[in-house]
Amino acid sequence: MPLTKTDFMFGSQCHRLLWWRRHEPDASELQPDRVLQDLFDQGNHVGQLARERFPDGVLIPSRASRPDRVQLTAAAIDAGARAIFEGAFMVDNLFVATDVILRDDAGWHLIEVKSSSKAKEEHVPDAGVQAYVMGASGLAPVSIEVMHLNKAFQHPDVGDLFARTDVTAEARQRMPEVPDEAARQLAMLDGPIPPRAIGLHCDEPRACPFKERCWPQDERHIANLYNVGPKKAAQYMASGVHRVDDLPPSQKLPDAAKRQLRSLDTNAIVVEPGLRAALAPLDVSPLGFLDFETVSRAVPVWPAMAPWGMAAAQFSYHESRADGTYLHVEHLAEGPEDARPILAQRLVDATRNAKTVVMYSSFERTQIRALAKAVPSLEAELQALDAKLFDLLAVVREQVYHPAFRGSFSLKYVLPALVPDLSYNDLVIVNGMVASVEIARLLFVADRIPLEERDRVRQDLLAYCKRDTWATVRLLETLRVIASD
Ligand code: SF4
Structure with missing residues (x-):
């Protein structure tokens, strides 16, 4: 099975996460709930609107097999298409389908469409892996952009619904690491589940659905202390603080966190005299x-x-x-x-x-x-x-x-x-x-x-x-x- 761009992105977040996705595709954690399904639906709607901005684009059907999609893309390029949607490329068992590629006199331009209202850091490696596979297929893009919703737009017609952010330089920086990382992921998938310590990667760029499997269900874990989000939890763990008991006495904490520690120590509700x-x-x-x-x-x-x-x-x-x-x-x-x-x-x-x-x-x-x-x-x-x-x-x-x-x-x-x-x-x-x-x-x-x-x-x-x-x-x-x- 080739590695898709989506696989590659999950694998870049955590090999263990990718291993579960590929070896347990029916895991309950992976079934989209109504909220996630709605996000997918809205993303598809945004993708359709984005395509309307490029008249005469050729759509490569996503229902076709992967080799057929690659062949249909090559045929559209040979036939002189100026814009291609879902153009597919595969190299060394790494498969990508690009949202939009555009041809002009300078060459081919890669446009990744996102439904967020700004370009995010996580979009850069996403575009980078596509640009790498395009380049390795002989179609190196001359520019790489993220096309996203424009937060200055107001319904019905104030401003443009879409904005485009050039990420060519940043995405190109990520390209050299793609082939080695893809090879590591493919090799890892052939083996047993890999170990991976918990950390910030469990929440960024996206919350991992398998947190309940990997994170300790311990009320004294540092991530369960009041006002400790993913970043702070990762900092604590990197400094050797995994449980509230590991906190140094000099650690400054908000009053609510101090109250939490008193409550955990006594296993009883703590009520301040000021409640009344x-x-x-x-x-x-x-x-x-x-x-x-x-x-x-x-x-x-x-x-x-x-x-x-x-x-x-x-x-x-x-x-x-x-x-x-x-x-x-x-x-x-x-x-x-x-x-x-x-x-x-x-x-x-x-x-x-x-x-x-x-x-x-x-x-x-x-x-x-x-x-x-x-x-x-x-x-x-x-x-x-x-x-x-x-x-x-x-x-x-x-x-x-x-x-x-x-x-x-x-x-x-x-x-x-x-x-x-x-x-x-x-x-x-x-x-x-x-x-x-x-x-x-x-x-x-x-x-x-x-x-x-x-x-x-x-x-x-x-x-x-x-x-x-x-x-x-x-x-x-x-x-x-x-x-x-
Ligand atoms: S919870 Fe963290 S360590 Fe476990 S699979 Fe997810 S990202 Fe990897």
Whole structure:
């Protein structure tokens, strides 16, 4: 089996990762979930739009066998094609299919199409391996570019949807290393699974799907310390710190991390004496609880939105009543038109009477500010709502730590630890990324979804968003009990 460009890129990240991909293609970790599938679909859409920029291009069918694709590409070149899409080349068992190659008087130009809104460092070796195989096939490109979405573009027609970044010099620098690395990968694939220590390569350029197989599931591992991301974890491990117990006494840590260490040592919840005072601003009525779900599309569809811009399309709102019960209001956009004006109006109406509105993380504030820009007629009302927001996550982070938080203050960890009788286990949609993809499906491709499935997905989305605000209600109740204890 030849090595494809995709194989080569995974192998360059980690041989062990490539070995599993090739030897266990059916591994559960490799099956694309709805979020990944949506990313693929959006990437394909961007690729199709990019091709429209090169009229008369010849498309090499990707369903043909690899040798046939190489032959069809050679035939298109011989026939004088000026632009070729998916042009295929193979040398020394290394196969690449190029997004776009263009011919002019200077020679052939290689263009790699990406759906990101800028050229990234990881795109350089990707282009480099293609340029190497083209060159070794006798068609060395005279320039190498990444064609990506233009973050200055705004729907529908402000600026160009695409921008191009020249990476010729950087990609050429990577070319000499390609043949040896490809040979190493091919030899490695013929042998047993190779060893590889964990490190930054497990998260960059992309998070490896096999982390659960390689990383220790140890709550005292340094990567599980609060505020330690992949880079910091790699630095710690390189300096010999693999567990929190290895930290030198002089190590400076944020207060939340120090609290985490106390909690791990005692295997008990740690509560600061300031919790009661931190919750005091919430002793008001009516008290609201707000949560948004959003959509984000590579190619924006609503006015003034940029590629991958995020827009609120759903909210759930609980509000306390004098009798101790809660009023619930919800909204989920319908149809492909701009959802923001109607959503903003319903949001302003729902939250008008609340003295304070609780959110969990600053995400809701960001969305309200974006709504104020998108719906200027409600700017003053949305600014008034912004002024009423209260971030409960900040209180948890500064006042409470439970051993089950595993260094994170996201509701995914905080809720089961502090409100164990409430979970998302009975729901179909259980995270915001899936919710976002499902909302986009309902709004923009509803005609491709059977009616009964549409209704079901809508109910699943409403149930998920409602659970998010109810979880915040219950979390506050629990925090009040903890504070009074
Ligand atoms: S988790 Fe890290 S070491 Fe393990 S396969 Fe993935 S990248 Fe390689």
